[in-house]
Amino acid sequence: MAPRILSLLISLLFISTCGSVQHHEEDGFISVVISDKGLDFAKDFVIDKAVASIVQSQLPEIEKTVKVPLVGKANVILSDITINDIQVSSSSVNTGDTGIVLVISGATANLTLKWRYTCSSWLVPVGISDSGTATVKVEDLQVGLTVNLRNQEGTLKLNLLDYGCHVGDLTIKLNGGAAWLYQVLVDAFEGNIASAVEKAISKKITEGIATLDNSLQSLPKTISLDKTAVLNVSFVDNPVLSNSSVELAINGLFTGRNDVLVTEEYHKRSEVSVSYGSVPKMIKISLHENVFKSASIVYFNADKLQWIVDELPDQAFLNTAEWKILIPQLYKLYPNDDMNLNVSITSPPVIEVSDQDIGATILTDIIIDVLEAHEVIPVACISVEISATFAVGVIGNNLAGWLKLRKFSTYLRWSKIGKAHAYNSVTNVKYPQNCAHTIPEFAVTEGNSTAKS
Secondary structure, X not given: OHHHHHHHXXXXXXXXXXXXXXXXXXXXXXXXXXXXXXHHHHHHHHHHHHHHHHOOOEEOOEEEEXXXXXXXXXXXXXXXXXXXXXXXOEEEEEEXXXXXXXXXXXXXXXXXXXXXXXXEOOOOOOOEEEEEEEEEEEEEXXXXXXXXXXXXXXXXXXXXXXXXXXXXXXXXXXXXXXXXXXXXXXXXXXXXXXXXXXXXXXXXXXXXXXXXXXXXXXOOOEEEOOOOEEEEOOEOOOOXXXXXOEEEEEOOOEEEOOOOOOOOOOOOOOEEEOEOOOOOOOEEEEEEHHHHHHHHHHHHHOOOOEEEEOOOOOHHHHEHHHHOOOOHHHHHHOOOOEEEEEEEEOOOOEEEEOOOOEEEEEEEEEXXXXXXXXXXXXXXXXXEEEEEEEEEEEEOOEEEXXXXXXXXXXXXXXXXXXXXXXXXXXXXXXXXXXXXXXXXXXXXXXXXXXXXX
């Protein structure tokens, strides 16, 4: 019976404290690195959104009066000029000291328009008019822009440094109309149509960057996690641009809801990151160990690392009959009485981060409360020290992890029911996948306990 009690006790402690392995202390940070693959993904996303905003755009009406041999003066108006489709065949994104450069080359666009004209001459004083439609194919469309990112009081400011659009060539197909009209459209309006396309796309670039900048500016600087803690997600310093990535530094500290948030300098590099094996990464997120430490301090100071355990999957464990071998006096004084376990972390968990895993040392007091005649009677306190390491990784599309128990020791802090066994030093027990699986059995002897393989 005693081995099962110890197994359930370890399980209880891991279930209670596994979440606190992810908590933290005074000055931690989160690093986000967007790789070239991630930048390509972002580029394609931005281009798709930009194309969607441009398609079905109408260009301003164009009007000109031209002289037509043998016809006279013709007043020609192009209206309802609409960009119906844009196809992007090649694009690239590059980063460097000057900023982020996005280039689209060799794109094509299809336009439709309506035309109408009136003309008169001394030969035909009454005047002639006609109307119809035309299609325009824009080829070798080049678009480029350069932006940079700057930290602005904890948010990101997106600045448009340079941009441009150039139409390489276009062809016009006239539906109806006199033979002379086609040449007029080509000679007199080709440049105007190209210029209108360039201006429309350039305008969408400035509007799109302004919208994206507003979105970045509206990102929250803090995220309220619950009634106790707030995560500081303000940005620290300017993004670092290399020739293949963009690195962002986020404060990443947990604080109490009533504490003042202060953005700190990014100066420590002890961190842990999720490993994707050989799969190319779009984004790599690294956590400084102080991110975890600050969380543990916040929740500890708020008295949130305390639990009253009155329900378990094996409810019989919360009855003195299950403890009669481990603590005989408990059963003798309170036979078959129900119990509660008052579990409290006695100091902020000590968190250590290495390149391979996260380590935590947790000191816990478990007070045994006997429930008798509607009265809660504290009868004994067992102090427990747990030292464990935890690591996560991605296998396929799943997040996987393992937990290794490095040390588990107990001793009797105080007792109102006489002496009980002392338990000491269980080491190096590994739990696969998550902290709720595969709790080992124990062989108990006077003075210590050892793991049974």
